[in-house]
Amino acid sequence: MIQDTVTDEVLLRKPKFIAFLFSIILLCFFIIDPSQSIMGELLEPALGDPEKSGIYGHFITSFMLSALLVLNLLAISFIPRFRFQVIVVWVQLLILFLSFFYSFDLSFVFIRSKIWFMITQGIFTTLYVSAISIVIASFIAIIGAIAKMSSNGFAFAIASFYTSFFRGLPLLMQVYLIYLGLPQIGYVIDAVPAGIIALSLCYGAYMTEIFRAGIMSIDAGQWEGSRALGFKFSLIMRKIILPQSIPLIIPPTGNQFIAMLKDSSLVSVIGVWELMFLARTLGNKTFNHMEMLITAAMLYWMMTMVLELIQSRIERKYQKRQSR
Amino acid sequence: MSEDNQNTIGPIISIKDMNKFYDDFQALTDINLDVNVGERIVICGPSGSGKSTLIRCLNRLEAHQSGSVNVNGVELHQHMKNIDKVRSEVGMVFQHFNLFPHMTILENCTAGPMWVNNMPPSDAHEMAMSYLNRVKIPEQANKYPAQLSGGQQQRVAIARSLCMNPKVMLFDEPTSALDPEMVSEVLDTMTDLAESGMTMICVTHEMGFAKRVADRVIFMDEGKIIESNDPIAFFENPQSDRTKKFLSQVLVH
Ligand SMILES: Nc1ncnc2c1ncn2[C@@H]1O[C@H](COP(=O)(O)OP(=O)(O)OP(=O)(O)O)[C@@H](O)[C@H]1O
Ligand SMILES: [Mg+2]
Secondary structure, eight states: OOOOSSOOOOGGGOHHHHHHHHHHHHHHHHHHOGGGSHHHHHTHHHHOOTTTSHHHHHHHHHHHHHHHHHHHHHHHHTOOOHHHHHHHHHHHHHHHHHHHHHTTOOOHHHHHHHHHHIIIIIIHHHHHHHHHHHHHHHHHHHHHHHHHHSSOHHHHHHHHHHHHHHHHSOHHHHHHHHHHHHHHTTOOOOHHHHHHHHHHHHHHHHHHHHHHHHHHTSOHHHHHHHHHTTOOHHHIIIIIIHHHHHHHHHHHHHHHHHHHHHHGGGGGGGTOOSHHHHHHHTTTTTTOHHHHHHHHHHHHHHHHHHHHHHHHHHHHHHHHHHTO | OOHHHHHHHSOSEEEEEEEEEETTEEEEEEEEEEEOTTOEEEEEOSTTSSHHHHHHHTTTSSOOSEEEEEETTEEOOTTOSOHHHHHHHEEEEOTTOOOOTTSOHHHHHHHHHHHTTOOOHHHHHHHHHHHHHHTTOGGGTTSOGGGSOHHHHHHHHHHHHHTTOOSEEEEESTTTTSOHHHHHHHHHHHHHHHHTTOEEEEEOOOHHHHHHHOSEEEEEETTEEEEEEOHHHHHHSOOSHHHHHHHHHHHOO
């Protein structure tokens, strides 16, 4: 999106809008009744016991909260630089978020006792299962893409059947089907390989389209130029077409990897000891479910943030290379 | 029967009663053409007359539906086994160069000899440099195509084809995508090549080049060969009205 050089007047400078915003927020707060909240406790000296302060206390607490929120928004709108605005809002949201978790009364001792195991066992398994799967999926995708572009009806049929099937079923179901289905035909399989197979097949189906688009975007002149020199199909593919489509394929593949990292949580259902599995099981004995779920959630979030950072770096690098 | 002997006796390219369709549309009709070794042929004609289609049938970038196309003693058809060999002996230069953008100029030139003819890298390198010398851009060897001007890229494309030691060179409007000031450097390279005795078939609208270099000029319209003559007769004394009209249009400016 390209910003206009002339900006509209900031809404939060209009008294009418501020009044409107304030009343809406007040209404919302009034409906959800914040008299039991921290604000209610803070106001206790003035209003008395929040339980008994009735509709009057209820209203005052809502009013105070709304005023605080609107003032905060106003203050943010006065921050001059875009960057600082972003940082302040992020920090505020993060604090809100964490205090929300904090209010669950979590046992941090328990978290601390388990977090190392969650990282070494959980994150490690999540990462390696995803990494192996994305590599296999890429190979499947190359073959699938070539088959889908071929004039051979047999190859096209197989490839389109495959993509249709694996894109049409929920991943969770594929995980079950492979883990429970393969033993039915006499092939007993461990949980980890079953999970890897399910993820590879499913993502291979999605990535087939990515690879196909990447290959198709190469100018027909490259095929003709290579053929005119006497190159055979596999040589053209390996040396001329794929090297040129890789820069187009890598960014969306990175996105797929991030998505797979989260989808790999589905293989926890067959007992692969990855992050999600640990999150569900570690807290069971002592009823510390919330602790483990929140820790795992944070770990997933951090992992994807790091990967997104790497991903944007890679994307920028290839963009530069393209414009050379 | 050795192929090499054959082409010194008969024509190196022989097209007989060839017809070519794109679905229902007939792009070429009853084409008959023999090209002898060392002969230089210029094909001209209005846009859409089938010039590109004709020369693309010669290395089977396009398939013909009836008649026969014989290149260097090999009959081209759908189920032939050695199309790659035929193609490696027929050089082709395109309007838009079709260089490989991810490879350096030198790699563009060595790829064919190394990958198709299994030439050792050092020999391929040496040969590529000698052809780059011949098209007068050895100093660009380690650059990428996008860093060169259009005229330089087209000369690289010519060198790349020559590295395969082709027996015939096909040119499809090699100068039409170039800025005017670059046309002559490419035409000079082609003239050079013609003087060295290369068999050439050029689709081009450069009538000056045709007059200077061609042994035979062929005029096409609506998928047919209308006229085929030596350049003097062709330009001084065109036979058909369509040729006259075409010549009046291209020679006016
Ligand atoms: N791939 C194709 N599919 C269908 N029709 C085609 C195809 N390629 C060419 N044609 C048609 O065949 C006819 C001849 O095309 P061709 O490209 O050989 O003409 P040309 O003489 O090279 O013209 P130009 O001077 O514009 O390059 C044209 O009418 C064109 O529309
Ligand atoms: Mg053409």
